[in-house]
Amino acid sequence: MTDVVRLEFQGEIALITVNNPPVNALGQAVREGLLQAFQSAEADAQVRAVVLICEGSTFIAGADIKEFGKPPQAPSLPEVIEVIEGSGTPSVAVIHGTALGGGLEVALGCHYRIARRDAKVGLPEVKLGLLPGAGGTQRLPRLAGVEKALDMIVSGTPIDAAEAVEHNVIDELFDGDLREAGLAYARRMIEEGRAPRRTGEQTRGLENADNEALIRAKHAEVAKRMPGLFSPLRCIAAVEAATKLPLAEGLKRERELFAECLNSPQRGALVHSFFAERQASKITDLPADVKPRPINSAAVIGGGTMGVGIALSFANAGVPVKLLEINDEALQRGLQRARDTYAASVKRGSLTEEAMEKRLKLVTGVTNYSALADADVVVEAVFEEMGVKQQVFEQLDAVCKPGAILASNTSSLDLNAIAAFTKRPEDVVGLHFFSPANVMRLLEVVRGEKTSHEVLATAMAIGKKLKKVSVVVGVCDGFVGNRMVFQYGREAEFLLEEGATPQQVDGALRNFGMAMGPFAMRDLSGLDIGQAIRKRQRVDLPADRDFPTVSDKLCAAGMLGQKTGAGYYRYEPGNRTPLENPELAPMLDAASREKGIERRELDEQYIVERTIFALVNEGAKILEEGIAQRSSDIDVIYLNGYGFPAFRGGPMYYADSVGLDKVLARVRELHARCGDWWKPAPLLEKLAAEGRTFTEWQAGQ
């Protein structure tokens, strides 16, 4: 055996134990160890049953990410599983924690499977642009049926053990000790004289259903919900092969489709997205011995859109939170909004009534600052005005206990100025949540110039506790996400002045993969938000800026988006489907005329380059200024907060994949044509000249 796989004998039972911390990933040594252990067990004439268990907190949780991108090393997982399944000695996999990807495929190779009640099983390969390539697409449908297998493989979402029993993936549940449960099951197998029951020989799941119709339906769903994604369609094709081909041929087809996914550019982008998220939690200059402060209670100032969402995020994480408003009336509105938000989840079926009441009990409304004296963290979410922020932070400074984290949710104001309203600027940090704050995963952690290491580490720990993806950013107007999206949205609006319609711009960007077009997005959040920002920027920003005017025209006409029934689009009452707004066309004509622009047809590529490269050029400036620690952090922000398609890896990775020389050439053209705000970022010029990428630069080469 190898160090990570152990074989021992308990009478007629061979007990194989995987011990490869932290998650028993299927690295080469584990594969080799499993192969040898199963072969030795089979060769031993005394052995009548084999038990496979894992040490630590989980069964095999998947492939070893350290092997990603490296040449394959023997034995391959399909080979190992073929030996496990083909063995003449019956085997049982004993699952606890999570059996994911290759882990579940190994379990499917065993002849029987039992799981601890709290276990989960799944095939998440699609999330990394792949498909289960070690028989998962052939074996799972044979047990669970085509419908369930397609759901699991195409979504990548794990199911819990009870559901796995319902769908014949797991034979039995157990509670308590793994080893005892496994040995007891093996004894029963021996007593009952059970033979190997090979999954690959099962047909039950493939019978009694209109598999062709199920496959057609999944195709339609994928085309609608995951446009542009490569691997989900290959997942479907692989499952289809299971319905039509004998196991050996199906496995061969699965390998071919797996290789197609492996070679697709989307695969690289999805792997980048995965690693970028892990990397984002690392702060380069934070000494290793810095410990976060404990966070057991929280407070939120302001019970508006954001304040309530933030309070709910704390309650969802089990942290008691006080919500402070200016008066009782505003407070009751905020608390009602909290209740309504949960009630909507209960109605949708994603939350039980009981859980709702439990969480609401964690939220206490207050109107007096003295109630915040012992909060470990306070997040301010009042109006976006410096004067109001000043009042709030001065009061917090007066009442909060020493060591409390004083955080602001400001989207654009100077955090250093906010910190200066207190006598403890080292305790002040930005926690920039995204709307709706209880749903969106992204959290920009804004590091002020005086924010202490300990406070920064605590802010990251808070993000983790709230199950957010936290990214450290520096202080500037709009931080990373909004500073870049401002450029993107402005270019989108310039396109309207050049001749495009909102439908064309939104359509082109959706085809590119954005979750939503910029104009549908603005209608959703309300055009007045942008108007307030533009008003301030017209004063603050350099005079070389040209401002588009369509949005101002809509605001002047009272069309503020969905909330007024019209904006860039028109909406029927109670319906969010964007329809053409007939009052927009004359405004577009007027906006073009005022600037002496002759309206023309714009093609999709131009629309995409003009908007996405605006993100990239600004991202390059942000990187060079040190506002983001690394280019992949910018990608994480865009993937988690702005609906950027994961299969393109984020704006910076996308630029790298296009080639920075090509991006630069376009940016130069736009600079010459549009104006000085398109001046190429020096970092983009430098890297393009050196033939390097943003990703390489982050590595400091």
Ligand code: NAD
């Ligand atoms: P909002 O207008 O919905 O809510 C603000 C709330 O603060 C109101 O309920 C108001 O009564 C309360 N308030 C005002 N002054 C107060 C005071 N002195 N003490 C206590 N409560 C007070 O605003 P919002 O959209 O929730 O935005 C709040 C903050 O979050 C702003 O800084 C904004 O820039 C930021 N932000 C907003 C979004 C968004 O999408 N709306 C996203 C990220 C960040």
